[in-house]
Amino acid sequence: MSKDSQGSVWEVFVQSKAGKPFRHAGSVHGFDKEMALENARDLYTRRSEGTALWVVKTECIVASQPEDAESFFDPSDDKPYRHPTFYVMPDGAKHI
Amino acid sequence: MNNLEKYSLRVADSSWILGCRLAEYSSNGPFLEEDLAITNVGLDHIGFAESLYKYTAELLADGTTADDLAFKRAEHEYYNVQLVEYPNEDFAYIMARQFLFDVFQYYFLEALTDSKDETFSALAKKSLKEVTYHLRRSTQWMYRLGDGTEESHDRLQKAINHLWMYTDELFYMNDVDKDLLEKGIAVDLAKVHLEWKEKVKEVFDEATLEMPDLPKFSLKYGKDGFHTDYMGYILTEMQYLNNKYPDAKW
Numbered sequence: 001m002s003k004d005s006q007g008s009v010w011e012v013f014v015q016s017k018a019g020k021p022f023r024h025a026g027s028v029h030g031f032d033k034e035m036a037l038e039n040a041r042d043l044y045t046r047r048s049e050g051t052a053l054w055v056v057k058t059e060c061i062v063a064s065q066p067e068d069a070e071s072f073f074d075p076s077d078d079k080p081y082r083h084p085t086f087y088v089m090p091d092g093a094k095h096i
Numbered sequence: 097m098n099n100l101e102k103y104s105l106r107v108a109d110s111s112w113i114l115g116c117r118l119a120e121y122s123s124n125g126p127f128l129e130e131d132l133a134i135t136n137v138g139l140d141h142i143g144f145a146e147s148l149y150k151y152t153a154e155l156l157a158d159g160t161t162a163d164d165l166a167f168k169r170a171e172h173e174y175y176n177v178q179l180v181e182y183p184n185e186d187f188a189y190i191m192a193r194q195f196l197f198d199v200f201q202y203y204f205l206e207a208l209t210d211s212k213d214e215t216f217s218a219l220a221k222k223s224l225k226e227v228t229y230h231l232r233r234s235t236q237w238m239y240r241l242g243d244g245t246e247e248s249h250d251r252l253q254k255a256i257n258h259l260w261m262y263t264d265e266l267f268y269m270n271d272v273d274k275d276l277l278e279k280g281i282a283v284d285l286a287k288v289h290l291e292w293k294e295k296v297k298e299v300f301d302e303a304t305l306e307m308p309d310l311p312k313f314s315l316k317y318g319k320d321g322f323h324t325d326y327m328g329y330i331l332t333e334m335q336y337l338n339n340k341y342p343d344a345k346w
Contacts, residue, residue: 006127029129034236039129041229042136 007031009058012040014050022054030055099272100213101155102175103282105165106272106319108148109176112166113327114197115141116334121184133233137194140226144219151215167338171328172321178314179262181326185255188241188248192255195234196296200266202231203291204283212280235299242303253305261313266292268317 006029013022025044030036036055045053064072076082097105118138125131149162179197184190205227208220241248267289269277276282300307316322337344 006129029127031240035240038233038236039133042133043129046136 007035010036010040010055011058011061012044013054013056014044015052015054016049017051022052025049027058028055097156099275100281101152102272103276104148104152104155104216106175108145108152108165109174110180110197111141111148111201112145113174113176113330114180114193115139115145116330117180117182117184117193118190120330120333121190124184126187134190134194137230137233140223140230144223144226147219151219167335171323171331174318174323174327174331175321176318177262177265178318178324178327179259179266181318181324181330182259182262183326186251188251188255189259191234191237191241192252192259194230195238195299196256196259196263197266198227198231198234199292199295199299200263200288201227203288203295204285207283207288211282216281238299238303238305242300242305249304256300256305257308257310260308260310265314265317265319268319270317270319272319 008030009027010030010033011027012025014025015022025040028036028039028043030039033055036057037053040053040055044050115138118134118141121131121138122135123131125134145166146162149165152165153160153162179193182189182193202224205220205224209217209224211217211220238252241252243249267285269285273282273285277284297307299305318324318327
């Protein structure tokens with residue numbers, strides 16, 4: 001837990017409606033998971049933004065480092081064949 | 097004013113005064129998230145009160161508006177319970193006041209959903225969702241503070257002991273209650289009292305808090321228009337703008 005008086009930082013993920021992916025909305029302070037969830041509800045869903053919430057302690061997230069960006073992400077830049085753009089889409093498939 | 101109008105006004109008044117107390121706390125919360133959450137609860141109360149003031153104004157049908165009811169009455173014409181007048185002494189007092197009232201309002205609204213008055217029943221259904229959340233929040237704070245550090249426990253217990261004297265009024269039924277209960281409109285507060293006691297005891301046990309065993313203190317109640325010294329101050333502040341600039345619009 002951080003040493004300031006506001007508790008740990010938690011990342012908030014909001015699902016706009018059932019079946020949609022949870023999207024990162026921001027962060028909140030909370031001393032425990034229940035408080036983090038309630039604070040997230042009060043801060044990020046007060047204007048009907050969501051129907052489900054996740055909160056996860058920021059320290060539990062494993063993040064890639066900026067200095068790794070070249071080796072992580074650049075190699076995919078010249079591999080257009082990984083995009084399925086050479087296929088002809090059937091007329092009925094609208095959401096691919 | 098008939099009993100239905102009085103009842104509607106009274107239920108509105110308790111939420112209105114509590115909402116104003118919580119609004120007064122805005123920007124003074126212990127940290128940003130809590131500050132926002134508690135004022136959110138206050139807004140729910142003000143919204144509920146507004147609906148009931150509108151309904152009361154409709155019943156009165158004499159040109160009185162919801163704003164008139166909220167802002168233009170004298171102290172003895174407000175019928176809120178005295179508990180909600182209590183000042184924002186500190187966070188323990190705020191949360192204790194909130195919890196004791198939330199439990200009451202939860203069971204009160206649950207019963208009011210069966211009222212023969214359709215407006216009461218519809219408003220109760222809508223508000224019950226909000227109050228379920230208020231109660232969840234204040235219950236968590238009872239656990240956190242009660243079963244937290246020695247200091248948080250002692251301060252919360254002190255607040256509960258002090259506020260306890262205002263709780264018997266929550267279940268006091270005057271002639272308005274008795275008349276409307278017979279008509280299937282009002283809530284039987286004796287039943288709410290049992291549910292309230294059981295819930296408060298359950299949460300206090302879990303939170304390692306003591307349920308005070310104190311005699312009744314109040315001889316006169318807010319429901320009859322008698323208030324604590326704190327009421328005059330909060331009304332003065334609330335009504336200031338309208339006293340200074342009557343019917344100001346912007």
